[in-house]
Amino acid sequence: MLIKGQEPGTALLLAAAPANKGRLIDAASALPGLAAVAPGVLTGTEAASIVELADPVDPQTVLTRLRAVAAAPGPLSVYLAGQLHVDTRRNQVHLALARTTQASLRYTAFPWDWLVHELQVRGPGTTTVIVDLVADPAAWQRLRQEGVGLGPGVRLYGRVAPPAPRRAIASPDYVKAYAQVWRGGARPPLAELHAYAANQAAQADRAGPGAALLLSADIPSAAPPAPRPLPSAAPSTPRPLPSVPSAGTRANPARPLPSPPTVPPTAGGLPADPHPAILAAARAGRHGEAASMAAVWESEAMRAHGPSSPQALHWLEVRADLARLAREPARSCELWMACAQALLARRRTTDDADVQAAVDRAHHQWEQLGDPERVRALAPDLIALRTRVPGRQAGALEAVQRRLEQLQAVPAAGR
Incomplete structure (x- = not known):
């Protein structure tokens, strides 16, 4: 009507x-x-x-x-x-x-x-x-x-x-x-x-x-008479946070956007190599535009090659690095952990260089977090990954656990 x-x-x-x-x-x-x-x-x-x-x-x-x-x-x-x-x-x-x-x-x-x-x-x-x-x-x-x-x-x-x-x-x-x-x-x-x-x-x-x-x-129709909505909370957009000292030595996470696969995905009407345009948008501060472009290419790669293909995983890495450039360490940490989990799901070994690099970068971004709640929320998954992938530098897992122990004296919000 x-x-x-x-x-x-x-x-x-x-x-x-x-x-x-x-x-x-x-x-x-x-x-x-x-x-x-x-x-x-x-x-x-x-x-x-x-x-x-x-x-x-x-x-x-x-x-x-x-x-x-x-x-x-x-x-x-x-x-x-x-x-x-x-x-x-x-x-x-x-x-x-x-x-x-x-x-x-x-x-x-x-x-x-x-x-x-x-x-x-x-x-x-x-x-x-x-x-x-x-x-x-x-x-x-x-x-x-x-x-x-x-x-x-x-x-x-x-x-x-x-x-x-x-x-x-x-x-x-x-x-x-x-x-x-x-x-x-x-x-x-x-x-x-x-x-x-x-x-x-x-x-x-x-x-x-x-x-x-x-x-x-x-x-x-089949629920209690006065149902409440699922708990509502505003989605958080991580603010730019100051760098905090590294809790342990590991690979330098600052690097250019990941190199594209040997044969990059193609999409009708899109440039043959979108990386320069994406990086330019990120460097100009248009982080949402850069992330959206990368997501479009990731979607195209998934359709053309499958969700766990090297082409699709490449774009997941790109999005993780774009989150780092946008100073969104929580988002970057989550995406790098997703990269590591996807690589492990493809039967890559825990000593594989790409797996270790993904976990190292997730760990580094976690260390950049200044919000204790976000630190606590991401820690269990990071600990699970660090347990499987200790990395080449000694003490990485212990560094995560040590930081959590230091937070125990700080009451969590809402407790």
């Missing part, structure tokens, strides 16, 4: 799922049908623009796009297909992205809290979110107990299902039903369309009819 006299609307189409054996839903299959619908129908306005994200690899890229559409003055409609997981260490729900594994969840997935926070800056009643999600067992248990929401003022319709049996890949049939109805010319109220789409999805649900959690106007 189109609303006359409104400002142009914006539709964000986001479909994301791991490009590995952790995939629970064929999220991207929801996009062709939605993209074929007139933009104004997606937003309920006479005119609208569309932003589409298909299997993004970087949570910061998703956050940048989300912030941009949330800042638009007109109505916003978000269509989200994907899968949810719980980071048990921080007790946070995340939306999995293309590179996400359970081990790398906090580095490679998009926190649900970020979605809550970004949408709360908008005026009440201006935002509609339609979701078609599969939750892994831990996330499913939590959502059944606590419900799922996006805070006051956001209209939420959707469906969250448990994993399909026998590791089958689910289909986003709920969102596909929306597209089917709209492409047929009908424009029912959202509440009616939600009921129809939920019924269509239930008939095809391999987990059995009635297994899914239905969401309507912020009230999940």
